[in-house]
Amino acid sequence: MKTTITHNAIQYKIDLSKPLDISIPITSKKVNVNAWYIDAPKIEPHREKDFTGSVPAGASTNFYDISFNPHAHGTHTECVGHISAAHQSVNQHLQQFFFLAEVITITPSEVQGDLVITKDQLEKALGSKTPTALVIRTLPNEASKRKRQYSHTNPPYILEDAMVFVRALGIAHLLVDLPSVDKEKDDGKLLAHKAFWNFNEEVRLNATITEFIYVPDSIADGSYFLNLQVAPFENDASPSRPVLYKIE
């Protein structure tokens, strides 16, 4: 199923029958990807006194309760509500779902014992491109990233001036394969989050950060259309399923 998209007076062809899903699903397994020092998600039959919501247990339907944390347990998209005192819901602020996106690959560099993504690396990878959405795949890119237990591992993160550069380019949606764009233990500074949303000035309410994506090696760097939607929870963050379509 092919379609032509006209965007800023340019025509792009994509094939809707060839979606490239870059989400990590949420399971109740111990090996579910995890960060921020909490247990695995729970997905289990609802239980009342003499009722278990499971067909094998005798119920007419499967009727499962789910308990998870969007920031800790899989691909999720967040808005400025993640760091603001005032409640802000990603479901309210993400109101368009197709964006021109660029996939880039970065090997974080070592700075003072941390692995970081620098402005220089982003500048080189993007060249003259100014997409609305930026998808960053970091190297190494083992498939085990989909199951990694990140707590206390000090994963790579994005430097503040690199994020100022992202904002200045007008990138409204940033997607990364890391648990956070900031250092795991930073005493709450959250410099990259704040730079991205322009937190101390005119806040970019409609801008989003998607964390815990996984971009398989089979997806080449380059330009795509991105379909980005969240489960409609009214919360700062919600599980999401970013899907790329190669521009043909």
Ligand SMILES: N[C@@H](CC(=O)c1ccccc1NC=O)C(=O)O
């Ligand atoms: N680095 C922060 C913590 C943090 O960033 C965080 C904590 C819990 C859940 C998500 C977090 N950041 C996600 O982007 C701190 O050390 O206070």
